Amino acid sequence: MIRVAAVGDIHFGQDSAGTLRPHLEDIAEQADVYLLAGDLTRLGDPEEAAVLARELRDLPVPIVAVLGNHDYHSDQEKAVTDVLEGIGVQVLEGTSTVVDVDGTPVGIAGVKGFGSGFAGACGSDFGEPMMKAYVRHTQEAADRLREALDDLARAGVERRVALMHYSPSEGTLRGERLEIYPFLGSYLLGEAVDRAGADLAIHGHAHGGTEKGFTPGGIQVRNVAQPVITRAYNVYCLDCEKESGG
Amino acid sequence: MNEPEDYAIQRLRDALAADERVAEMGIQVRMAAGKAFLTGQVATPERQQAVGAVAAEVLPDYEIHNETVVTVMADQPRVEKIK
Ligand SMILES: [Fe+2]
Ligand SMILES: [Fe+2]
Numbered sequence: 001m002i003r004v005a006a007v008g009d010i011h012f013g014q015d016s017a018g019t020l021r022p023h024l025e026d027i028a029e030q031a032d033v034y035l036l037a038g039d040l041t042r043l044g045d046p047e048e049a050a051v052l053a054r055e056l057r058d059l060p061v062p063i064v065a066v067l068g069n070h071d072y073h074s075d076q077e078k079a080v081t082d083v084l085e086g087i088g089v090q091v092l093e094g095t096s097t098v099v100d101v102d103g104t105p106v107g108i109a110g111v112k113g114f115g116s117g118f119a120g121a122c123g124s125d126f127g128e129p130m131m132k133a134y135v136r137h138t139q140e141a142a143d144r145l146r147e148a149l150d151d152l153a154r155a156g157v158e159r160r161v162a163l164m165h166y167s168p169s170e171g172t173l174r175g176e177r178l179e180i181y182p183f184l185g186s187y188l189l190g191e192a193v194d195r196a197g198a199d200l201a202i203h204g205h206a207h208g209g210t211e212k213g214f215t216p217g218g219i220q221v222r223n224v225a226q227p228v229i230t231r232a233y234n235v236y237c238l239d240c241e242k243e244s245g246g
Numbered sequence: 247m248n249e250p251e252d253y254a255i256q257r258l259r260d261a262l263a264a265d266e267r268v269a270e271m272g273i274q275v276r277m278a279a280g281k282a283f284l285t286g287q288v289a290t291p292e293r294q295q296a297v298g299a300v301a302a303e304v305l306p307d308y309e310i311h312n313e314t315v316v317t318v319m320a321d322q323p324r325v326e327k328i329k
Contacts (some may be wrong), residue, residue, distance in 0.1 A: 240327040
């Protein structure tokens with residue numbers, strides 16, 4: 001049984017001190033790992049990351065994160081990363097980590113990702129340099145996610161979770177305006193997850209979206225943006241079915 | 247000529263994203279009969295108040311209805327078995 005807690009879009013600022021920790025006190029009884037799906041800060045200010053770090057310090061479960069677009073706003077994403085890593089949060093960007101859950105290795109591959117839209121209605125790597133740069137940024141993120149998931153598989157890690165900020169699926173965007181889907185996610189991310197394989201894909205960013213969806217290849221996707229789940233985290237249990245006999 | 251409402255709406259949405267007191271991209275703005283209705287979720291009461299303040303600054307000629315809500319944090323997580 002592997003219990004994955006996840007939330008995104010907590011958008012921490014100075015006014016957020018004390019809002020999260022009270023909800024995390026019993027997390028070890030609920031979950032084995034805590035995933036943060038980006039937009040951890042409001043403006044990408046390292047001072048905001050420090051407020052969050054104080055809430056997360058000494059949590060009894062491993063914390064794994066990706067950054068979101070807000071965490072890049074001040075061009076200080078490296079400093080934001082450093083503050084979080086300073087208290088032991090693993091911040092992934094095209095990389096992966098393995099946590100041990102009662103002897104079972106669980107791999108988490110993470111990337112911020114980017115937009116471009118979904119198959120049949122998306123941007124293409126064509127035309128002006130800015131348009132190409134936009135789509136290529138997403139393609140590169142998707143490629144790195146796929147490689148990170150593949151690396152885990154090659155290392156013999158059977159249980160794998162893909163962690164993103166942008167969405168790999170359309171289904172979890174339901175509730176958002178259709179016109180902005182290309183800014184909310186990309187089928188390229190879903191394709192990467194499908195090709196490499198994963199037990200679950202987690203993302204945030206779509207505050208007005210829906211929790212549950214799936215990739216074109218049928219992999220479960222969960223949008224854990226805090227305005228969507230209205231919790232400090234939800235828990236997704238892998239391998240629960242067989243252990244509970246149903 | 248008065249500013250068309252479409253432009254006023256987007257000017258406010260840009261301001262809500264850019265203003266450091268708010269930094270929210272997900273606030274919806276609709277207008278009717280000289281009133282501006284703001285909806286969506288914000289993380290803290292301070293930011294909710296700032297949304298109203300920014301709107302009043304950016305659109306002084308409109309009657310502002312700040313109907314945003316502060317995201318609630320329910321205590322217990324939901325647990326789902328993934329198949
Ligand atoms: Fe967000
Ligand atoms: Fe975001």
